[in-house]
Amino acid sequence: MLSVFCSPTRYTQGKNATLSLGQEMATLDLKGPALIVAGKSAVALLSDTWRRSLGQAGISYAVHRFGGECSVAEIERVKAAARQESARVILGAGGGKVLDTARAAAAGLNLPVVNCPTVASSDAPCSALSVIYTDSGTFQEYRIYGKNPDLVLVDTHVIAQSPPRLLVAGMGDALATLFEARTCVEGNVKNMRGGASTQSALTLAELCYRTLLNDGADARRAVEMQVVTPALERLVEANTLLSGLGFESSGLAAAHAVHNGLTTASATRAFFHGEKVAFGVLVQLILEGKPRPVLDEVLSFSTEVGLPITLDDIGLRDMTPEMLAEIAARTTAKGETIHNEPFEVRPEMVADAIRAADATGIAWKRRSH
Numbered sequence: 001m002l003s004v005f006c007s008p009t010r011y012t013q014g015k016n017a018t019l020s021l022g023q024e025m026a027t028l029d030l031k032g033p034a035l036i037v038a039g040k041s042a043v044a045l046l047s048d049t050w051r052r053s054l055g056q057a058g059i060s061y062a063v064h065r066f067g068g069e070c071s072v073a074e075i076e077r078v079k080a081a082a083r084q085e086s087a088r089v090i091l092g093a094g095g096g097k098v099l100d101t102a103r104a105a106a107a108g109l110n111l112p113v114v115n116c117p118t119v120a121s122s123d124a125p126c127s128a129l130s131v132i133y134t135d136s137g138t139f140q141e142y143r144i145y146g147k148n149p150d151l152v153l154v155d156t157h158v159i160a161q162s163p164p165r166l167l168v169a170g171m172g173d174a175l176a177t178l179f180e181a182r183t184c185v186e187g188n189v190k191n192m193r194g195g196a197s198t199q200s201a202l203t204l205a206e207l208c209y210r211t212l213l214n215d216g217a218d219a220r221r222a223v224e225m226q227v228v229t230p231a232l233e234r235l236v237e238a239n240t241l242l243s244g245l246g247f248e249s250s251g252l253a254a255a256h257a258v259h260n261g262l263t264t265a266s267a268t269r270a271f272f273h274g275e276k277v278a279f280g281v282l283v284q285l286i287l288e289g290k291p292r293p294v295l296d297e298v299l300s301f302s303t304e305v306g307l308p309i310t311l312d313d314i315g316l317r318d319m320t321p322e323m324l325a326e327i328a329a330r331t332t333a334k335g336e337t338i339h340n341e342p343f344e345v346r347p348e349m350v351a352d353a354i355r356a357a358d359a360t361g362i363a364w365k366r367r368s369h
Contacts, residue, residue, distance in 0.1 A: 001188070004195025005249045006148050008115075008126050011241055013154040015228045018049045018116065021153055022057025025089070028150055030112055032059035035087040037078055037102040039066045039094030042118045045158055046093060061091070070097040070104070071135045078105035089114060089150075095166070096124035096131075096273060104130040104143055112150040118158050120236045121166040122173045122273050125152045126244030129192060137269050139260040139330075144192060148248075152240070156228045159236055164223045165272070165306070170239035171216050172278030172307045174208055175298065176255035177246040179284060180337075181205040184251030187342045191251040198249060205246030211238035213297075216305045254284035254331075257338035258350070261331030265323050267315035271308070278307040279314055282357040287341065287349065299364045309361030311354070324351050 012024055025034075036050065043063060054061055064081045067074045078101055082090055091114040092102025099115045106113035115125040124131070128148040132140045159167070182205075184190075185197045211234050219235035222228065258280030262268045268276060285295055299309055308314045316323070328347040331338055338345050 001190065001196045003198045004191065004193040005198045005201055006128060006193050007245055008149045008152045010150070011126065011152045011154075013156065013233070013237060013241075015155070015157045017153050017155040018046055018158065019053055021050070021116065022053040022055070022059055024151055024153055025054075025059060025114060026057045030089045030114065030150060032061055032089070033085050033087050034059055034061040034089045034091050034114075035078070035082045035085050036061055036063045036091045036093055037066055037098055037105070038063055038092075039098050039118070042093040042098070042116075045118065045161065062087075066094060066098045066101065068097075069133055069135055069137060070100040070130060071133055073135060074101055075104045075108065078102065079108050082109055082111065087111065091116060093118060095119050096122035097133075099124050100130035100132075103128075103145065103149065104132070107143075107145040114151045114153065115149045116153050116155070117240060118155075119162040119166040120154075120159050120170040120239040121162075122170055123177070123240060123243035123247055125149070125154070125240050127192070127248045129248070131273075133263075137263065139263040154236060154240055156233055156236055160223055160226050160228050160232065162223065164220050167223050167235070167239070168220060168306050169272035169274035171212055171235070171305055172272075172274030172281075172302075174212055174239045174243035174274075175301070175307070176277050176281050176284075177243045177250075178205040178209040179281060180253040180255055181246050181250030183253040183284075183288070183342070184340050187340060189251060189340045192248045197251065201246055201249035204242050205250055208238045208242035208246050211235060211242065213301055216301065220305055251340055252337035253340045254287055254338045254345070255280035257331045257336040258283045258354070260336065261327040261329075261350070262314065264326050264330045265316060265319070271314045275308050276314055278302060279309070279311075279357065282309060282361065283350070283353045286356045286360065287345070287353040295360065299361070303364070303368060309364060311358040313361070324354065327351075327354065
């Protein structure tokens, strides 16, 4: 099996980076017209800066307001808008679902894509895949494309204006990176790009984890104060670049599969991707029988920054046996990344690990208080 490492063509990050968007696109010979797929907050925050930066670069553009879900229907709406505007590039501005939608539409039209995350809530921006949901928000499939984004531009001034909970959710997504990467590397299973991992991918996953532990709490405080600090810059890089490269070029395992299973329970819809992934990390560690110090480090970090560690924390205090069975069945569906674990995983094993993870989190909270 060949080793495969993938990354965006160009990654640019810093305070007020949006001011250089037009120049960055011109450097890569990305010409207009552009279709900007944007969430409501991105439009409010960035409209004036787009006009100035893209105008200076001579790039014309139109804005498509994101419909709220990365679904097949929304992807088709974006493609229709791009055709109507004769777009030569699609730019996503917003959270992970906005960027996933922009990437899917661009891939469908064979156009270059620029990702401008306005939150650091997931590792979606740098990858060459989209997570597709039904219109009601249940996980449907991963779509994997031939190439990564042409440009990822991260404005940390904008990130600092976002709700702290979104930054913390990004930490939950990034928290899984190292544990899933190690499982895939040790099992010599294919990464998201169909090849073996590289030393660089695993090293980036390790740096991602260390950065979370070192800078997570300080970065959260920075966003609470709406200021950009070195800790926030490092943490945003971990959530966005390090986690993105680490997961895509090393692989996913149980934690993300548990997330996908949890989406079948409507009570979890109020919680972000990374929050559910964070609970999935605990489930994976228990499923793999990791030593207690590993669990304690993850529980300590999660508690410090405010990530879920119990079922109650993700809306499932009153989970019925039927709901648990449905979650476990979806987690272990054919083709799920939980089958990258080095042993056969059956639904009843997942159900037991979910209950054990919940009990572990409850016990940790009692000890902490």
